[in-house]
Amino acid sequence: MQLIRTFIAADIPLPIQQTMQCHVDSLRHALGDLVRWAPVQNIHLTLKFLGEVSPASVEILTQMLRAEADSYSSFDITIGGLGSFPSSKQARVLWVGIQAPAELKALQHSIEAACARLGYASDPRPFSPHLTIGRVRDHISPADQQKIRKALEETTIDSLGTTRIDSIHLYKSELRPGGSVYTKLFSVPLKNAATT
Ligand code: ATP
Ligand code: MG
Numbered sequence: 001m002q003l004i005r006t007f008i009a010a011d012i013p014l015p016i017q018q019t020m021q022c023h024v025d026s027l028r029h030a031l032g033d034l035v036r037w038a039p040v041q042n043i044h045l046t047l048k049f050l051g052e053v054s055p056a057s058v059e060i061l062t063q064m065l066r067a068e069a070d071s072y073s074s075f076d077i078t079i080g081g082l083g084s085f086p087s088s089k090q091a092r093v094l095w096v097g098i099q100a101p102a103e104l105k106a107l108q109h110s111i112e113a114a115c116a117r118l119g120y121a122s123d124p125r126p127f128s129p130h131l132t133i134g135r136v137r138d139h140i141s142p143a144d145q146q147k148i149r150k151a152l153e154e155t156t157i158d159s160l161g162t163t164r165i166d167s168i169h170l171y172k173s174e175l176r177p178g179g180s181v182y183t184k185l186f187s188v189p190l191k192n193a194a195t196t
Contacts, residue, residue, distance in 0.1 A: 074166035
């Protein structure tokens, strides 16, 4: 059986992705190949990574997502700020931050809980909403790690705009040598706050 690598995410509109790209450019120039940079159109807000699932599970997941989305209203998020996981000293993932109302956390918790009921492993880390812009390559030298730290310290990313999150998506992810390819399998609208 063909397994499908999947995750649940919210989209970031192309104009904001492009603005992000411009703001991240100086970092890209400074760090170049030390980081695998996410293609701009791939930048998204992950709500839950599911990993490899069967086609039958995709059907169950879409039903679950439909039910979850029915219980939550759309909300606005503001994008801005720069940081790294797990820390600035040992950067592995470089990200642009998200300022969101409590609805985002509630939605993510609810999806996490629904996935746990379906048997998917829960992420033990607290939800920390972010947009991954790049991943530091493995086995880089301490000098290069220091270079990344300095570049992060010297780069400021202010607010890049506000966008409404009004739907969530189940994505297929194909890991290819040239970079991951994401394909939308299913989308569900959140309740419209204005009509509730
Ligand atoms: P690549 O692995 O080639 O850098 P990617 O990480 O974007 O690409 P996936 O590994 O399929 O592609 O991940 C899809 C989404 O799920 C991304 O947002 C990623 O950060 C997130 N993700 C992947 N693995 C995990 C994990 N173990 N725990 C939490 N989130 C994960
Ligand atoms: Mg990955």
